[in-house]
Amino acid sequence: MDETQQLNHTEPPESSVRAVKAGFRLRKIVPFPSGTLDLATLQFDSDQQPMVAGVRSGHASARQLLYKSGTVCIDMRMQPTPGSESIVLIGQLLDTLNPGHGIGGIPVSLLLRGDMVSQKETNQDGEFDFGLELSRDMQLVFGIAESRTVVVAVPEREQSVM
Numbered sequence: 001m002d003e004t005q006q007l008n009h010t011e012p013p014e015s016s017v018r019a020v021k022a023g024f025r026l027r028k029i030v031p032f033p034s035g036t037l038d039l040a041t042l043q044f045d046s047d048q049q050p051m052v053a054g055v056r057s058g059h060a061s062a063r064q065l066l067y068k069s070g071t072v073c074i075d076m077r078m079q080p081t082p083g084s085e086s087i088v089l090i091g092q093l094l095d096t097l098n099p100g101h102g103i104g105g106i107p108v109s110l111l112l113r114g115d116m117v118s119q120k121e122t123n124q125d126g127e128f129d130f131g132l133e134l135s136r137d138m139q140l141v142f143g144i145a146e147s148r149t150v151v152v153a154v155p156e157r158e159q160s161v162m
Contacts, residue, residue: 035147040067040074045155069150071096072103074140076152086133089154093126093142102126107143110154 044066063078076091089110093103104124110117112135122128132138138154 035145036149038069038148038150040069040072040150040152042066042155043068043073047155063155065155067152072142072144072150074142074150074152078134078155081131086131088129088131089140090129091127091140093122093128103144109141111139111141113137 042065044064046064061080065076065078067074067076073094073096074091075094076089079088079090081087093106093108095101095103102122102125104122104126106122106126107119108122108128109119110130110132117132118130120128120130134154134156136156140152140154142150144150
């Protein structure tokens with residue numbers, strides 16, 4: 001089987017399928033305007049970067065992620081809280097049409113299996129943060145405009161690879 005045939009037979013990651021299914025449930029749960037529901041795509045994940053040759057251990061404790069939906073970018077950092085199973089999720093909402101300036105005043109909700117856990121608003125620089133216990137089926141939901149909602153699937157904690 002050549003590479004093209006292999007690509008055609010691959011299944012999407014289970015976490016992506018769960019996020020999309022949860023996205024359909026959002027319209028009934030999240031008090032954001034109706035209209036377009038966009039699933040942001042992962043552009044960068046520091047856990048997926050190869051180790052530098054000759055380095056024995058270089059796995060950072062924080063995980064850096066970048067998602068994109070149209071011109072909207074969500075830059076996130078997942079930092080473990082020492083001595084516990086919880087993490088701090090820090091992020092910034094940006095628009096590529098206006099680089100260097102965050103998108104402030106945007107409602108952002110943290111959902112677990114479609115149920116709202118916490119809701120905040122981005123500050124004037126587009127920044128947001130949540131303290132949480134990382135679990136499966138978590139999403140961030142941003143009410144970007146009166147007719148657009150962006151969903152980000154929060155990745156599960158990766159197991160360290162030897």
